[in-house]
Amino acid sequence: MRAQRVPVDYRPRSARLSSLSAVTGLNVMSDPCSFSSFTRCVTKHLNLHLHLDFDRHVIRGRVALTVEALEDRFSTLTLDSSDLSVVSVTANGQPVTLPSSLSVLMVTYETSPSATALQWLTPEQTAGKKHPYLFSQCQAHHCRSMIPCQDTPSIKHTYYAQVSVPKDLVAVMSAVRDGQEVDPQDSGRIIYRFRQTVPMPSYLIAIVAGALESREIGPRTRVWSEKEFVDKAAFEFSETEAMLKTAEELAGPYVWGQYDVLVLPPSFPYGGMENPCLTFATPTVLVIAHEISHSWTGNLVTNKTWEHFWLNEGHTVYLERMIGRCLESEQFRQFKAIGGWKDLQDSVNTFGANNPLTNLVPSLQDVSPDDAFSSVPYEKGFALLYYLEEQLGGPEVFMGFVKSYIQRFAYSSVTTEEWKNYLFAYFKDKVRNNWTLRQSYSDWREGTSAWQVLVRGQIVTRKDKYLQSDQAETPDVIDRWVQREVFNFEKFRDEALRVFLAHRAGMHPVTSGLVSKDLKVDVSNAASQ
Incomplete structure (x- = not known):
């Protein structure tokens, strides 16, 4: 990025x-x-x-x-x-x-x-x-x-x-x-x-x-790490093959041959990176479903420019949560969607509601993709697909479109306009009779209030369905989780800021930029603090 x-x-x-x-x-x-x-x-x-x-x-x-x-x-x-x-x-x-x-x-x-x-x-x-x-x-x-x-x-x-x-x-x-x-x-x-x-x-x-070692954890999968962590990493990622098979059932054959996981030192700036044949990861299995999904959405079908980054990440989050649906439950997927909506709200609040970087397809003329990085392409992209799923026939029907989209554009790079044209062709009968879908394309791209109300309505409806299900937590637990009170991050911010300022000079510039954004630190002034 x-x-x-x-x-x-x-x-x-x-x-x-x-x-x-x-x-x-x-x-x-x-x-x-x-x-x-x-x-x-x-x-x-x-x-x-x-x-x-x-x-x-x-x-x-x-x-x-x-x-x-x-x-x-x-x-x-x-x-x-x-x-x-x-x-x-x-x-x-x-x-x-x-x-x-x-x-x-x-x-x-x-x-x-x-x-x-x-x-x-x-x-x-x-x-x-x-x-x-x-x-x-x-x-x-x-x-x-x-x-x-x-x-x-x-x-x-x-x-x-x-x-x-x-x-x-x-x-x-x-x-x-x-x-x-x-x-x-x-x-x-x-x-x-x-x-x-x-x-x-x-x-x-x-x-x-x-000084790397590896362990075989599946017929096409190895885990790599320093020897001090390799056995623990092998245990942590032991379910990788099951996730790969589930992804193949949803999205089609895995074309990259080997799927290895490399556990990096803590200075790695992201939770994971979807490099073909060698996913970079930090030691948490939560990220692997996302990186596996990138083998289809991002690596096989790629955004043509970084302005269309949501095509990579929105579809990947959607596929990741469909894997969770298959391995866990529909309620699990809905729960993840609720948290994702809160992440999107946080990013919009950080940028400012009228900041063009909150658009689904922002202009990056004279803007660094690093500066534009946020949860917006991930969660706004997912929210759009979630909304379309509800409008066009449900999870199984819409996953059929996603699989067809992957097959149609495999080994190529695409724009949002190409994606939209294929969506409308695939669902031509339903689109013909749906005024909202035919008239609101600019709203999708720009995230205007009308579109956000429609999508938020879908998320709230899914939250209500989740709370009524047998697998739901209590409403109090859900609300506290969505508000991030469970993590109580502010309680630890002073210590996190102190450690960041002490070690910033030795950090990779991308790492430094991302951490400063999370801590809301002005990097230009951080050196003087």
Whole structure:
């Protein structure tokens, strides 16, 4: 979830204008968060050679990009880059030109120690206290600080990687493992190889290196962690295969082959990250159903730009809660929906009710996706789907649409308009007779009061149904849970703030930004406190 005018880079303007272009020319931008003109040229495959330098906190890299021109006389290829030191660029082994419709561009480069995609941990920051650790977090637009690429979710490509690490460490990536060997250039290092044959966007490229061990927890699933936690992690995630099978019954075949879970150190900035073949997680099984669901909604069918992020997250929350419905009960799903509505209210109150970032499809022109991150695309997106489910036939009927939507747009990236057109075509008879659905599309996108009243009415109705069910808690427990009184966070805020300010300088910038948002700390003033 991240090149001037790419609004993601917080360096001075002279440093920000570092897109990497083969032959100077005009670049027509189609994504406000990327320099890439994906309507003119697309990346089909990446071949990566990465050397991890833990002493200097940099990656020395070489990437061969297979690119396809989509128009005649194409002469300009622009790649997103951030803080990369580029050593050389060649095309088809020659000085930079693009002689044919399908070309291979080779870029040799080095990352910066401050690359926003990379978090380097000292041995003292790990559980074992003996070896360093590295993990990446490329969503939304940070892959450009690790690899020069077309860093937009509109582009999907396969990749192959060879990663050299010290022999005491193990490397894993968001791809299927393809063997290992001693580095022929340095006997003290090991090269790990990986292949990803399913096309995916750049933000899903992920790498981890550390003193890792793994345990098999299913026929296609392993859990990875430092040895101090690996057995506990294997126990914690032992139900992963059951969740995978349930998701397949709902959404269709799992196409990624392996589904591994990697338990990261506490400095990882999210509860989980849906990297294909290797979900990043913190040690709680609650997040796995969500990340499993992303294997279909997000990874297989992807938002075309980050302005349409709700297509990833709203559908994923919907599928996650359908998995909960299958494994637990309908009441469980309704209970989760009640809490999600409160999360949405909290985000709207934080941004301000009239803030355009509370729109379902916000404009990100000159806005960083990191700044726009909130529960809005998750819970407003889910609330819309929840409302449509009620209008169009119930959970089983609407889940049929979701599965059909996944099959129709698999391996591609879509916009909200494309989603809407498919929805209306799928339910053409019901839409024809439903004035609200036909007339309120702008309300859905902008979250106007009329739409919110309709959706809130559905949530309240579901809450009433839940309270009347045999599986419900008492109304008092529900109300306290929804109001978050159970957690009584304010009671601990002073201590949380003290720890955050003491350690903020050593935190990954994405982690720092998210925590400061939760604590309502002005980051620009935090350093002086």
